[in-house]
Amino acid sequence: MFRSMWCAMALAVAVVPAYGQDVREELRQLQQRIQQLEKRLQETENVAAQASARPAGENAFNPAVSLILQGTAARSSLDPNTYQITGFAPTGGEVGPARRGLSLGESELVVAANIDPYFRGQLVASLTPEDTVEVEEAFFQTLGLGKGFTIKGGRFLSSIGYQNQIHSHAWDFQDAPLAYKAFLGGRLNDDGVQLRWVAPTDLLVELGTELGQGRTFPGTAPNKNGTGLWTAFAHAGGDIGASTAWRTGLSYLRTSPQDRAIDDVGALGTQSFTGRSNLWIADFILKWAPGGNPTLTNFKLQGEYFRRKESGDLNFNNVNSGDYSSRQSGWYLQGVYQFMPQWRVGYRRDQLDHGTVSNGIGLTSADSPLLLTDYNPKRNTLMVDWSPSEFSRIRLQLASDKSRFGMTDNQVLLQYIYSLGAHGAHTF
Amino acid sequence: MRILLTALSFAISSPAFAALNILACEPEWGALAKEIGGDRVTVYTATTALQDPHRIEARPSLIARARSADLMVCTGAELEIGWAPLLQTQSGNPKIQAGQPGYFEAASVVALLEKPTRLDRSMGDIHAAGNPHIHLDPRNIARVSAALSERMATLDRADTRYYEDREKSFLQRWSDATARWEKQGAPLKGMPLVVYHKNFTYLINWLGMREVGALEPKPGLPPSTAHLGELLDQLKREPAKAVVRAAYNEPRAAEWLAERAKIPAVMVPFTVGGTDNAKDLFTLYDDTLTRLLAVAK
Numbered sequence: 001m002f003r004s005m006w007c008a009m010a011l012a013v014a015v016v017p018a019y020g021q022d023v024r025e026e027l028r029q030l031q032q033r034i035q036q037l038e039k040r041l042q043e044t045e046n047v048a049a050q051a052s053a054r055p056a057g058e059n060a061f062n063p064a065v066s067l068i069l070q071g072t073a074a075r076s077s078l079d080p081n082t083y084q085i086t087g088f089a090p091t092g093g094e095v096g097p098a099r100r101g102l103s104l105g106e107s108e109l110v111v112a113a114n115i116d117p118y119f120r121g122q123l124v125a126s127l128t129p130e131d132t133v134e135v136e137e138a139f140f141q142t143l144g145l146g147k148g149f150t151i152k153g154g155r156f157l158s159s160i161g162y163q164n165q166i167h168s169h170a171w172d173f174q175d176a177p178l179a180y181k182a183f184l185g186g187r188l189n190d191d192g193v194q195l196r197w198v199a200p201t202d203l204l205v206e207l208g209t210e211l212g213q214g215r216t217f218p219g220t221a222p223n224k225n226g227t228g229l230w231t232a233f234a235h236a237g238g239d240i241g242a243s244t245a246w247r248t249g250l251s252y253l254r255t256s257p258q259d260r261a262i263d264d265v266g267a268l269g270t271q272s273f274t275g276r277s278n279l280w281i282a283d284f285i286l287k288w289a290p291g292g293n294p295t296l297t298n299f300k301l302q303g304e305y306f307r308r309k310e311s312g313d314l315n316f317n318n319v320n321s322g323d324y325s326s327r328q329s330g331w332y333l334q335g336v337y338q339f340m341p342q343w344r345v346g347y348r349r350d351q352l353d354h355g356t357v358s359n360g361i362g363l364t365s366a367d368s369p370l371l372l373t374d375y376n377p378k379r380n381t382l383m384v385d386w387s388p389s390e391f392s393r394i395r396l397q398l399a400s401d402k403s404r405f406g407m408t409d410n411q412v413l414l415q416y417i418y419s420l421g422a423h424g425a426h427t428f
Numbered sequence: 429m430r431i432l433l434t435a436l437s438f439a440i441s442s443p444a445f446a447a448l449n450i451l452a453c454e455p456e457w458g459a460l461a462k463e464i465g466g467d468r469v470t471v472y473t474a475t476t477a478l479q480d481p482h483r484i485e486a487r488p489s490l491i492a493r494a495r496s497a498d499l500m501v502c503t504g505a506e507l508e509i510g511w512a513p514l515l516q517t518q519s520g521n522p523k524i525q526a527g528q529p530g531y532f533e534a535a536s537v538v539a540l541l542e543k544p545t546r547l548d549r550s551m552g553d554i555h556a557a558g559n560p561h562i563h564l565d566p567r568n569i570a571r572v573s574a575a576l577s578e579r580m581a582t583l584d585r586a587d588t589r590y591y592e593d594r595e596k597s598f599l600q601r602w603s604d605a606t607a608r609w610e611k612q613g614a615p616l617k618g619m620p621l622v623v624y625h626k627n628f629t630y631l632i633n634w635l636g637m638r639e640v641g642a643l644e645p646k647p648g649l650p651p652s653t654a655h656l657g658e659l660l661d662q663l664k665r666e667p668a669k670a671v672v673r674a675a676y677n678e679p680r681a682a683e684w685l686a687e688r689a690k691i692p693a694v695m696v697p698f699t700v701g702g703t704d705n706a707k708d709l710f711t712l713y714d715d716t717l718t719r720l721l722a723v724a725k
Contacts, residue, residue, distance in 0.1 A: 117527060120517060144522040148495050198495045198520050204488035237488025242476060245487040287485070291478040294485075295650075296678050341650040389649055391549060420549075423506070425514045428485050 063113030063121075064422035068169045070105030074098040074413035078404065082265075086375045086405040087354040088182035088328070089262050089273075090217050095181040097401065098174065098413050104129040105415070108136065108169060110424065118144040124167070136167075136189060148198040158188040159196070159208055160231050160251035161304055162283035170426055172300070172336045173383055174397050174415045178350040179306045179330035182377075183279055185217030188253070190229055204237040204247070218277045218308075219255040229255040237428075242292045247428065248284040253277075259315070264370035268317075271368060275312010275324065281305070285428070296341060303333040314359050316368070321360035328355040334381075342387050350379040369405070377403045393417045447584040451493050451524070453502035453512060454481055455700040456563040457534060457572075459709050461501055463598045464577045468587050472497075477702035478676050481507055482553070482648065486514035494519035497530070499583055501576065504533025505540060505560035529582050535560055537575040538568045541629050552646025563699065564631035566606040566713060570599060605710055610635075612717055615724050620666070622659065624651075624673035624682055627698065631716070640668050643681045651681035663689040670723045674698030692723045 074080075076097055083096040098105075106129070112122040124137040139154030157165040163180065164187050176186050192212030199205035214228030215221040222228045231254070237247030255277050262271040282305045289298035307329045314324035330353060336346035354374050365372040379402060385395035394416050401409040448469045452458030458473035465471070472493045475484055481503070484490075494500065494515040502508050516525055523530035540558025547556055562568045577595035581588040617636040621628070624643045632639050641662060645655040663685075671693045673682045679695065686693035696716045697706035705715040 114526065117525065141517065143517070143525050145520060146522045148520040150518070150520040196520065198491065198518070200496045202489070202492055204492035206491075235488070238492070239487065239489045242478075245485070245489065247488045287487075292476060293479045293676055294483055295480050295676075389549075390553070423509045423553075425486065425510050425512075427514060427518075428487055428491075 061113075063111050064424075066110045066419055066421035066424055068106075068108040068110070068167075069418040069420070070107065070169060070416065071103065072098045072105055072174065072413050072415045073102050074100055074411065076100055076409055076411040078407060078409040083403070083409075084264075084370055085178060085182050085352065085377050085403045086370065086373050087357075087377065088352065089260070089371070090181060090185045094186040095176075097399075097409070097411055098415075099129075106134075106168070108167065110422075112422075114143065115140065118142060148200060150194075150196045150198075152194040152196070153192070155189055155191045156194065158190060158210055158212075158231060158253075159194065159235075160188060160210075160233050160253055161281040161306075162247070162249065162285050162302060163304065164188055165427060169417050169419065172302075172334065172344075172346050173348055173381055174395065174413060177304070177332035177334075177348065178352055178377060178379055178403060179304060179332055182328075182330055182352055183218070183306045183308055188216070188231075190219070191215055192227065192229070202238075204235065206233075206235040206237075208233050214255045214257070218253075218257060218260070218279065220257040220260045222256070222258050229253065243290060244286065244288045245292075245428070246284065246286045249282070251281040251283070253279040253281075262368075262371060264368060266369040267371075268367045270315075270317060271371065272315045273310065273312060273324065274315065275310060277308065277310045280307045287428075294338065296338075298338045300336045301334075302336075303331065305329070305331040314361070314363075316359075316361065316363060319361060321363075323360040324358070325360075326355065326357040328357070329353045344385050344387075346381075346383045346385075348379075348381040348383075350377075350381070352377045373405050375405045379403065391419050447587055448580060449496055449498045451490075451497035451500045451515075453500070453508050454563075456569075456709065456712070457501040457503070457576075459700040459712075460569065460573055460576060461499075461580075463709065464573060464591055464595050465580060466590070466594055468584065468590055469580070477697060477699045477706070480676050482510065484508070484511045486511045486518065490515055491518050494524060495521050497521065497524055499530050499532060499580065500524040501532045501534070503535050503560050503562065505535035505557040505562075506555040507535075507560035529579060532576060532579050534568075534572045534576075535562055537571050538562045541633060542626070552644070553648030559626060559629045561627040562630055564628060564716070565634040566602065566609065567634070568630060569709060570602055570606070573598060573602070601710075605713065609713055609717055612721070616717075616720055619670075619720075619724055620668040622663070622668045622671045622685065624671075624677040627674055628672060628696075640666060643671070643673075643685065656681060656685055659685060660688050663691075667691070670694045670720075672696060672720075675702035694719055694723055696720065 080097045080099060107127040109125045114120050119140050120143055121140045122137060126134045126136045128134060135155055137156050139152050139156040141152040142150055159165050180186060190212030192210055194208060194210040196208035210231040211227040212229040213221060219229045231252060233249060233251040235247055235249040239245050257277055258274050259272045284303055286301045309327050311325040314321040332348060332350045334346060334348035336344055338344045353376055357372060363372060379399060381399040383395055383397040385393055387393040397413050399411040401411060448465060450461045450469050450471045452461055452471055452473045454475055455473050455477050458471045461469060461471050474490050475481055502512055525531060543558040544554050573595055577591045581591045613635045618638060620638045620640045622641045623639055626642055626647055641659050643651040645652055668691060670691055671682045671686045673695055675695055675698050682693045696719050697703040697712055700706055700708060700712050703715055706712040
């Protein structure tokens with residue numbers, strides 16, 4: 001606009017030299033005024049830009065809130081209520097497959113914000129379909145320690161393994177791998193503290209340790225001073241060219257369960273375990289997208305290997321075995337491929353190895369079928385999901401689950417996952 | 429002992445003649461940081477021009493780079509909301525936290541366009557603060573460069589003069605180039621365009637072009653056949669000159685529409701590195717204008 005005004009004025013100057021000094025003086029003044037106006041306009045623009053970056057009002061400090069809605073429609077050939085993994089202790093509840101028929105999944109409410117320049121806080125509350133509220137995570141974490149250190153405290157998803165710290169709504173399958181069910185009761189979210197350190201290198205090297213209460217499987221929430229569980233983990237990760245990113249890790253968990261009940265309806269007596277439990281996890285994840293742009297197609301390969309050693313007392317009908325020991329292992333490997341925008345397919349293979357279990361009092365699988373049947377559970381899972389946007393996902397999942405000795409559970413389920421509210425950031 | 433300590437301190441400090449370690453979220457800010465910082469900075473750019481800045485993951489390599497960054501230069505306005513916050517919380521680096529001088533958001537010094545009047549996800553993946561793709565208006569680059577050089581001087585007091593001088597020289601060359609581009613781009617005035625994503629808004633606004641449609645039915649959703657059909661009908665009534673997409677947008681939808689509407693499909697670099705010619709900020713604009721002028725006629 002100003003440019004055309006300038007042109008007009010230049011024209012005026014050229015055409016009307018005859019009007020002489022007065023006109024020129026007027027033009028000069030006009031020029032000055034325009035320059036002043038331009039300056040003021042620039043200033044106003046700057047102020048406007050500043051103002052636009054500053055939200056007003058008390059509620060501007062509201063934390064980021066998001067809500068996850070989930071639900072399933074499931075069919076299974078065996079009753080999910082009698083679910084067990086032969087040879088491994090946790091049964092029912094959290095580790096079981098989805099309820100038959102139509103059912104609501106867990107609705108997750110996530111509230112997070114920086115507390116001050118030094119701390120950040122986050123709550124993940126899970127509203128269960130049984131009308132209870134569970135605290136999945138409620139933790140603070142430091143922002144200002146420096147030198148690559150971070151301390152987390154409260155209840156949080158442990159950083160052991162790979163999938164453990166991924167929220168269930170971001171999983172690639174509706175349920176957890178068998179190894180997670182058998183060795184961690186689904187996942188580990190203990191009450192405790194975590195110290196983490198990132199090395200000052202171009203390759204990601206991350207070391208950490210956690211001290212916890214040991215409130216859930218494999219621990220038993222001992223009523224004692226001090227800690228009931230500790231973990232240590234190391235992660236390394238980087239890029240291979242622009243297209244591939246990877247991370248691998250090794251984790252260790254140690255806990256001392258006391259009278260950990262083994263719930264087995266087929267057993268000829270009550271059973272519980274007291275002793276020491278050591279778990280090792282080796283994990284890797286590899287993500288590939290052409291040129292690092294996952295919009296059209298991308299591929300994800302993920303696997304974890306678990307190895308557990310437990311030793312101590314097996315109490316069977318109030319008789320202590322004295323020297324129970326078990327060495328068991330398990331793994332899963334899964335691949336998920338996005339073959340076109342919005343559509344992905346995935347396959348997962350699960351396998352557990354019963355390993356060696358010696359109970360010290362001559363019990364056989366007839367006495368304690370859940371614990372002592374020498375059987376290697378397996379499962380094959382296929383899924384296809386459609387994500388109309390990054391906030392919604394609908395998934396079809398088929399599984400052939402051989403967790404139970406001599407039986408195959410064929411499962412079909414349809415799942416929806418919706419996320420509302422603040423745009424969450426997902427971990428790699 | 430002293431010799432050992434001297435040797436050790438030399439070993440620690442010698443590879444880093446650079447005073448500032450910068451992590452740039454997008455290539456345009458990496459290029460700008462290099463223009464201003466010269467040899468006093470080392471710049472690592474988190475994304476390439478062939479990646480969609482909305483869809484980046486907080487990869488292990490990025491967390492490692494964030495760990496030792498003195499300054500993180502991002503667009504802001506929620507463009508990096510899916511990944512940058514994780515780099516901040518997982519790197520254990522207090523310097524680059526939001527609110528610290530080591531975290532710089534380019535959008536905070538620019539007046540944003542297309543600020544939504546209604547915030548609702550039924551409108552697609554919209555950004556509350558406005559359209560974040562600010563770097564294709566050279567006047568915005570000038571504003572950001574002033575603020576960024578100030579920030580770099582705050583973090584590295586010893587080199588204040590160096591940054592000021594380089595910024596001044598850059599700004600001089602930049603305003604000359606801007607004048608040249610405006611002259612060159614005059615034939616583009618009023619040119620109607622179909623875009624892929626609403627990431628050319630500032631370019632269109634600066635050169636006075638017109639956006640008559642977008643291949644994405646809503647921001648962030650992939651083009652659907654139904655929407656492309658509607659767009660084709662619309663183009664029959666009110667034709668456009670070209671379908672424009674960024675180097676990182678997939679070509680098929682743009683080519684499909686262009687072929688049927690009998691108009692050219694144009695790929696522009698969008699940011700530094702998007703084409704072989706777009707090597708820095710100047711050549712980014714040169715190449716963008718060349719490609720647009722080729723279809724303006």
